[in-house]
Every structure is written in structure tokens, then in C-alpha cells.
Amino acid sequence: MTSPSATADDIVAPAERASDNYLTHEKGILSWLTTLDHKRIGVMYLMCVMSAFLLGGVFALLVRTELLTPGRTIVDHDTYNQLFTLHGAVMVFLVIIPGIPAALGNFILPLQLGAKDVAFPRLNLASWYLWVIGALCMVLSLVINAADTGWTFYTPYSTTTTTSVIPALTGAFILGFSSIFTGMNFITTIHKLRPPGMTWFRMPLFLWALYSTAVIQVLATPVLAITLLMLIVERVVGIGIFDPALGGDPVLFQHFFWFYSHPAVYIMIVPAFGVMGDIIPTFSRKRIFGYKFIALSSVAIAILGFLVWGHHMFTSGQSVVSATIFSAISFLIAIPTAIKVFNWLATMYKGKIHLDTPMLYCLFFLWVFTIGGLTGVFLGVMSVDVHLHDTYFVVAHFHYVMMGGSITAFLAGMHYWWPKMFGRMYDEKWGRISCGLLFVGLNLTFFPQFVLGTRGMPRRYYNYLEEFQGLHQLSTVGAYLMGLAFLTTAAYLLGSLRKRADAPANPWGANTLEWQTPSPPAYYNFHNPPVVTEGPYEYADWVYNKRTGGYERKAADGR
Amino acid sequence: MPVRLLVLVWAVLMVLTVVTVAVTSIDLGGQANLVIAMAIATIKAGLVVTYFMHLRWDRPFHTLVFAGSLLFVSLFISMTLLDKSEYEADIDEMSVQKGQ
Amino acid sequence: MLDMLLPLGQLAAGLVSSQPGPLPSALPEPPKVPDSPWFWMPRSASNFADPIDGTFSFLVWVSLISTLGIALAMAYFCWRYRATSRDANEAAESQVDHSNVLEITWSVIPLFIVIGVFVVGFKQYVDLRTAPRAAYEVHATGQRWKWGFEYPEGLTHPELHVPVNRNVRIMIQSVDVLHSLSIPEFRVKMDAVPGRYTELWFRATEEGTFPIYCAEYCGTAHSDMLSQVVVHTPEGFAAWVAEEIRKIEMMPLPELGQLTFNQSGCATCHSLDGSAKVGPSFQGLFGRQEKIINLGAVNVDENYLRESILEPQAKIVEGFPPSMPTFKGQLSDRRISGLIEYIKTIK
Amino acid sequence: MAQSTAEPLADHAASSGVHGHDGVHGENPFLAHHFDTPRHQFESGKLGIWLFLVTEVLFFGGLFCAYAIYRSLHPEIFVWAHYYLDTFWGAVNTGVLIVSSLTAAWAVRNAQLGEQKKLVVNIIITIALAFCFLCVKYVEYSHKFHENVLPGRHFNPTHEAWELESYKKAHGEAALPVTPEMHPAPAPAAPAADGVAKQPPPGAPPRPRHVSVFFSIYFFMTGLHGIHVVAGIITWLWILRRALRGEFGPKHFGAVDYAALYWHLVDLIWIYLFPLLYLIH
């Protein structure tokens, strides 16, 4: 994308980089807490999401440790139930739903689009505060007497247990609004704040993905909100709609819950697809393959994703007719996803591939997500799901797609944009080592769970039969390995912040607009609005400059 | 929107409200009353959306957005109702004990 | 292949202490998972096992081929088109960026595959959900945290016993929260939903003993809500039923009471050693004075005990929640008398 | 006002993409730095508010779904319980909201045309009617609280449906005077909420089980709607303040338009709630 003025004004050699950027523009904690700058809000989100991930990860390690032996290992029944509930709820509501859109997306979206900010900056800040309040409610539940319902809050257990379910529900309710606000903001921004020349089909795929995600956030999350509200009221006064003792129906709750929570899994994965779509072409120095197919398949996934919720309920007593419809549409989702996977692969064909950390994570994603997605197809087959439902096969499926898919893409994006966000390069060698460690750890943790599942081991089990011990132990070792990988990652990333700013404006030679601002970007993003004249994946004009360690645009006359 | 149109729409809305109340007192048998009440409500809603909310003159995209929300609500309700046959009549007869 | 890595896990397990967890309620010892001849699935012991395993292995092959294909292509591209260094500023060999033929190919082939598995899965599912009319019918009740099976012969037992090669239909119900009756060796599973009946059916094709799990989360002892299914020869099954009925008829009352105490889940809430659980302990209960809410002291005699079991809400002991379920209609008269006699013996 | 809501905005071409210098728009205090023109800002806000309305529709959609399911499962409960609701007050409130919708729409027009006085008047009427709506709701609610017609487990009405005026009006002859003999002493101890009912007069149906659920749904739906009305009042008060300061005019009326859109949605939801809750046959 050419921006005639951008070359002159915005791309500044590192040595003379303006000391005035969004990080330094204003000082003091208060300037952060009251900021309306999307970049700062993005960074605050990033910090919060990472802390929540640490919390969720610690719960995961406790869960895995407990499962080392068939009987009691470190905690008792009830504590175990609280641990996996909080692990699931924290990871889902606090980590991956806001993860890519609210943390990375907030920072990148306006920059990539060529806008000065999101459409509603105040709403954006409000969304962050809601996240914080929601997180505090979750923590409150943890402190009082953590909920033990599972992250799915199925009735009538959730309406009768004595643990503090209400704070957890309130937390999720508030987090839902945080997510809705982000979605509304992103749709409006993409519709209304595109600069001249930025047509829909010149938008980077990350933006297409965020757009599709925002559509789901806006359409699905309100239903979660009302569901949780009904559950809260049920607990307080006994509303009866989900209560069999009052003529209600517990299965109805499952319909309500999954009407949100299946689309929610696409809130988690579609932005990850977007990250892939930006990184793979950059590191292959080649135009993305099948741009329109990838862009539109995101939209297709977003819409079809609403019509498959019943595949979580094949054994719930749901009617055969409903089950059939839901199963059929679940399979249709595999097609747009397949299109994406194969197009990414084809992008690498005849490229020039640089295997830096972000790209390694993308390759990692490509393989691991495919396994996760394909096992989703196993579960979509009604008869096979009857056997596999609520076993560790499901646990393995969703960790392959959520941990191996979303979180991996989140890491890919974080490494890719880290220099842009903080103006520092991280240690490349440690980046690759940690990535490899995580790859081994992930497969060692979750592959044995597929085997456990097909052999009949149910999920949410505190005690288990001795025959399953070997596989559980492998899984636990893998989890420790992942913990190690995250520790090293945290160490070198945080370590990089202590260095002097050294990142060039465009270390990877990407052609999307965010790389045409200095690293870190200026407070107002662009001095002059960029004018876009070409697609986002044209690399011919970018030349590596050894002195700055980054890419610079060839002058128009071919000098 | 000219004031006359505004007031006209308002008048129609008021009349429809009276009609819907009046219709209730006549038994039309079966689900007919419900269907008529919902039809009238939908006409009223349509008037409010097209005129009071200016959708008629607004960008078509906003109509699409709003219609989309109605589409998804109706998908939600209809797919859930589809499952109704499975809810059993004897739910009532079974006494369910609540543990704690 | 995985098994070679197992010592790793043992090493980790050595680092933390291990104590045996509580035994599954109502079963003397945990069920055993019989050895399976396959890596993925458990033994196949019902009419559903083979068809479902067939679909499953087809999917395994599809997945194996897709993932290996993708991995190989990825590896090959990374090697064949590797860049030497950023400094070299190499351009890609080609900027080819679309091919409708390819797009259609890789949409249509998966489409055919998924349509295929959908149709097969649908047929099998309809089969799973439609029980044949001529079937031996057993009622299963899920209750925190035990299963109860009621046979048409008027027998209630915590284990599921069935004859081999005969259609068995199980009507499932729950009296509290959701549970799910899961028998992996049969490849069947169905939720127990309070307020309605659900059903599942199978025809066991192999004699033996297979575990039953509760597969829907139901609270504290969800993971202990185990039972087992015992598949007999037809004669063996008849003999088992006769024997169980005889046992109950012949059993001296206190022993029958003890059996009932264990089978009906009283132990979940009542201890025998004086410690209060959900409800009061049975130790020294008979003949004692109990403080009843709104009534004051009441003598614990036979009538009181009978009423406590049949109409637990009528008199609530002070200091305890009114949470005891009624056992009216669930226990025979003889069993209740047995319980009373049994409680008398606990001093 | 001409044919389009956005018509009066005669701005320099929004599409030219020419920003002010440095993103600071000296001339217009209401224009945020990331928008090109007031029209640009207005259009963005408008899309934003429509998206917000979408979330509201889905939010209430969930409730309507619960209503639909429960009603189709237990129609008898709805028939029985609706006698407790006063159609008259429901209809009055419907009228009140429709009038307030009119004034809200009118206010938008006033703002667009810069009719400051009329704008203020219309906003005040809208607010007044909103309060009126709440007052009627208060009357209805307090009446029910008084009679212990409460949601969920607190439901324990002092009168059976066939003892109510509304029932007698509808069924004339069935509503025989309830004599003491027809009231055997109520069963003791058992929680009176559900199940145990007074004896119905001949010809009248006995109370179905779980009538309380209707009131849970009723209070939940109308309560949530009432909260939206309160939010609307707060919004309108804020708009009123700005209108009194003369902040609105042909170039800047976005806030009035957005508030009105929200207010119409609140009206729209009531348009459905009214027949679904009050007009059950």
C-alpha cells in the first residue's frame, strides 16, 4: 500500500526515531487509566489477558497434577471440581474471547485500516473497564467459595449447588458486555473509518477476520447475557423456566447456553485465522493465495456457526430431527475451514520462506489446528459422538483447537507485532526454542487424551480407574513442559522490554499499513491519512536494509 | 418526516392498539387469537421501524442490520421450538426432589 | 508407541503423594476395564460397536491422510523454498495467487467426505435412538451418586445385569440433577434428565463385565458414580434374577436392611459411627429422643423410623436441612422393615 | 425536514478524505479527532446505535424464546394467570408509550430543523410520559405485591383467579359467589405456593400447577423492560440538558436521533409484551 506522504513523514530511521510515541506521549498511571488511545487500551488488555492466562494456566497445572494418580493426589473432590470450573471459565471468558480481538485487535485494527482510532474510543475504554470488573467478580467467586458447576453452568446443578455461582455468573455477564462493546466498535470502525482507497477487498485478512468475529460478538453475546441473567434470577427467586420441579426444562438451558457458546468458539478461532492470513504471506514473501475465498469463508463461518449449537447435545435427549439438522450444518462448517487451510498451504508454494518465530507458530498452528478441527468432525458424526461425548476425546479436541489453535495464533501474532507494540525485538533464538518446547508439550499433553477418550474415560473426573493412569501421567508431564515453555516465553519477552528500543519500523517486510508507522507508532497513528493504492500482500517494493535491520520501501524511480 | 405523516402513523398505532384489545374479547378458537394479536403487533412494530425510526429513508444497510437481528432471533426461537416434541407432558406428573 | 513414554509419568507421580480415593459408592470395588484388542476403542461388546467403530476408523484414516499430507507439504515447502537470509532479498519464485480449479477441488472433496460420514452417522444415530419394540425393559435411576436398576421381575439392584444377544431397553430417569448413563464397551450413552424419561437400547454380544460411568457432571462424587454391566448367558441371567429374589426373600431382616442401606444410598448421608453427614448418624438412634422442628422431643421408635423413610419431610430433625428424598414406592415393605431392624442393631 | 434524516447535513464531501491538519478540528467542539466531518461522525454513531439495537433485540429475544417454550408447554398456566393482570392498565401504558414515541420522533425533527423551543417541549413530554408509564407500572406492581402475587417461590396469592373481577367479567355465570362451604380448611403445613388450591366453584377450572412461573416471567420481562425505560429517562434528561444549552441544530442532532431510536425500540418491545402478557385468551 502506498502512501505518498507516509514514506516522507512516517517512516523514520531508528536512530532518529521520534521520542514522541504513544508510550511516551503522556506519562503516569492515570494517563493510562483514562486514555482513549486504542493502542494503550490494547496494551492494557494484553497485560490483563496475559495475567488471566497465567491464572488459568496455574489452575490447569493443578488439575493435571491431581490427575497424576487415580485417587487423591493433592486436593479433594470439591476443590478439584472448582479448579476445572475456574480453569475453563477463566480461559474462555477472560483469556481467549478477548485475547486476539480485544488485545491484539485493538492495537492493530485502526493502524492496519489507516484510521486514527476506533470509532468509539470511550466505549473502547469502557469495554476494558468492564473486563476488569468482570474479572474481579470471577476472583470474588474464587475467594468466597469458587463455583463448581463446570464452565457450562448446566441446570439444575447450577441452580442448586451451594457454591458461589452468582458472582461467577455476574462476572461472565459483565464480560459479555465487554465483548459486545468491542464488537460494535470494530464493525463501525471498519465500515466508517476506511481511508481513501481502502476498499473491502484491499483489507488485510486480519481485518476481515475481526469483522466476522465482531458480527458474532454482536449477535450471539446478548443471548449469553440474558441466559446468565435468567440463571441468576432463578437462583434468587426461582423463576422456574429451567427447573423441572416447576414444569421447566433443564435441556432448554442447554439450548440457550450453546446458542451463544458454539458461536463463541468461532469468536475464539476466526481472529486466529486472520493472524495466519497476515503472517504466512509476509514470511513467504508472496501474495496470499485465494484472498477472496479466505476473506469470505470467515463470513460464512461466522454465519453458519450460529446453526450448529445442538451438536453439543446429541445425548441430552434432544429430538432426532434437531440433532440431524445441527449435525448436517456442523459438517458444512468444515468446508470453509478446509478452504482456509489449503489456501495458506498454497501460499507457501513457490514463496521464499523465512522461518522466524511468528512463522514457526503459524506452521505449528496449521498442523495442530487441523488435528483439532478434524477431531471436531468425529464429534459432529452423531453416532460417533454418542460414544465420545463428555469423554476426554472432547477435552482433547477443544484443547487442540483452543490451545493449539487460538492461543498458538495469539502467540504468533504477539511475536509478530511485539516490535511494533513496544519497539523492541525479542531474542529470536529463545523464541524458536520455546515454540518447539510448546509444540512437544502440547502434543504430549493432549494426544494421550484422545486415546483416553475413545477408551471411555469421562471428563470432569476426579477419581479414575487404574487402567487409565499411564496415559494421564503422560498428559501431566506434557502440561509441565508447556508450563516451562510459557515461562521461557514470558522471560524473553519481558526481558526485551528492558533493552533500548531497537526495532525497525518494518522488521518483517510486511506491506500492511501498521508497518508504515514507526515502532512504536505515534500517538495519532498517521500524520496524514494514508492513501491506499494496492493490495495488502505486495512485497516487491520492500528491500531489506542491513543497517536498520528492517525493510524499507524502494523509491519509486527504482533507485 | 412531515408532521402530518408522524401524526398519521401515531393515529394508526393507537387504532391498532384498540383493535388488538377488542379482538381478545372474541373467541376465534384455537391459536387464532394469538396469531392475530401477533400479526397486529408486527404491523405496529413495522410502522414504528419504518417511520418513527426512519428506516424508510435511512441507509439500506441499517435495514439489513436490523432485519438480521430479527432473523437470528427467529432462527433461535424456531430451532429451539423444534425440539419441543421432546419435552414430555409428564414432566408435571413426576415429582422431582431437590437435593441441595 | 505411547506406552514407551510411560515411565516419564511415573517419575512425575513419584513427586507427589498418592492416597487411595474413596471407593465408588454402592460397589464393593471399582469395575475393571477389560482389555481391548485395539489401540483406540474399548472392547466391542454390543451390536453398535462394530458399525460405530467402522465410521470411527474411516475418520481416523481420513484424518491421518489429511494431516500427514499437510505436514509433508508444509515440510517440503519449507525446505524447497527456504530463504537463505533476509539480506539476500530474494523474491518469491512466483506470485501465483489464485486457481479456481484448486479451490473447487479442495472444497468438493471434503464435501463429499463429510456428506458420506453424515449419512452414515445419521443412520446409526437413528438406530441408536429407536429401540425395538420387543425388548427386555430395565428402568435406570440416576441419583447423586449412584445408579439403581429396576428389573421387570420386581428387583432393584445397583448393577445392570442383562442376558447376551437380547435387545435391552433402558428407561432412564434422574431424581436430582443431570447424569448420563455411559457404557463405552457398548458405545451407548444417554443423559438422565430430571423431569423426563430418556431411553437407550443395545444388544450385548459378548459375555463379561464392563464398567458403567456417569458421564454428565453431577457434583462432588461425579467420578465415583460408577457401576457395571454384567452380561450373562440367557440361563445364567435367569438364574441370577432368581437368586437375587431368593436372597432378598430369605435374608434375615437386619441383613436385608444392611443391604438396602448400602444399595439405596443411605450411606451418602448417614454414618454409622456417630459423625453427622448430610443427615444424622444412625448410631444409637433407636430409642433416643430426637428434637423435631415445631414439635419438640419425639421418641425414636419403629413408627417414627418408618415415617422418616417414607415421609421424610413430615418431621425434620433440628439442625439438619429438609433434604432427604422420600423412598416411598422405591423400597418394598420388607426392605423398610429390614432397614428398621438394621438401624436397631447400630448401637 | 426533507426526505432523509441526514439531509440537512450539508458538509464538504465526506469521501474526499481530506483531514484537518494534525487531526484537530478547531472549528467544531463536538467533532472527535478521528472523524473527518460532522456528517462522518453522525453516520458512524448511527451505525453504532443500530448495532446496539441489534444486541437489545437478541437480548430480549432470549426472553421471548423462553416465553414461547414455556407457554407452548403449559398453556393452561397462562390462561389462568392472566386474570391477575389488568388489561386496562396494560392498554393505557401501550398508549402512553406510543404517544411518547411520537414526541420522540417529533423531537428529532425539531432538532434537525433547529426549532429549539419545540425540541425542548417534545423532550419534556417524552420524559413526562415515560414517568407516567412507570407510575402505572408502580400501581400494577404494588397491587400485586399487596396480594402476594409474586414471582417464583414467593407466589402466594390472597385470591384465586376465579375470585377476581377480570375472571367474572369474562366468565359471568361460572363465577358463582364463593361461599365458605366451598372453602375447606386449607391443607396445613404444606407450602401454600404451589399445588394446594382453594376449591374452585363449579364450572371453574382448578388452579394449574406452577402458576408462579407465569409471574416469574411476567416480572422478569416487564422488570427488564422497566429498567430500559429508566435508562431511557436518564438519557432523555441528559439530552434535555444539552437541548436547553442549545447544543442541537441542523448540523448536530445525532444524540437526539440516537436517543429516539433507542426509545422507539423500548416501545417496540412493549408492543409485543402487551399482547403476550395481558391479552391471553
Ligand code: HEA
Ligand atoms: C476454538 C474453538 C473451537 C473450534 C474452532 C471448534 C471447531 C469445531 N468443533 Fe468443537 N468444541 C470446542 C471448541 C471448538 N471447536 C469446545 C470448547 C468444545 C467443548 C465444550 C464443552 O463441552 O465444554 C467443543 C465441542 C465440540 C462438539 C461436541 C462434543 C461433545 O460434547 O460431545 C462437537 C460436535 O460436533 C464439535 C465439533 C466441531 C466442528 C465440526 C468444528 C469445525 O469447525 C472444525 C473444522 C475444521 C476442520 C475440519 C479442519 C480443517 C479441514 C481440513 C484439513 C480439510 C479436510 C477435512 C475433511 C476431509 C473433513 N466441537
Ligand code: HEA
Ligand atoms: C483457552 C482455553 C483453554 C486453554 C488455553 C487451556 C489450557 C490447558 N488446559 Fe484446559 N480447559 C478449557 C480451556 C482451556 N484449557 C476448558 C473450557 C475446559 C473445560 C472445563 C469444564 O469442564 O468445565 C478445560 C478443561 C481441562 C481439563 C479437563 C478437566 C476435567 O474434565 O476433569 C484438563 C485436564 O487435563 C485441562 C488441561 C489444560 C492444560 C494442561 C492446559 C495448558 O495448555 C495450560 C498451559 C498454560 C500454562 C502452564 C500457564 C503458563 C503461563 C505463564 C508461565 C505466564 C506467561 C506470562 C506472560 C507471557 C506474561 N483443561
Ligand code: CUA
Ligand atoms: Cu452422576 Cu455424574
Ligand SMILES: [Cu+2]
Ligand atoms: Cu460447538
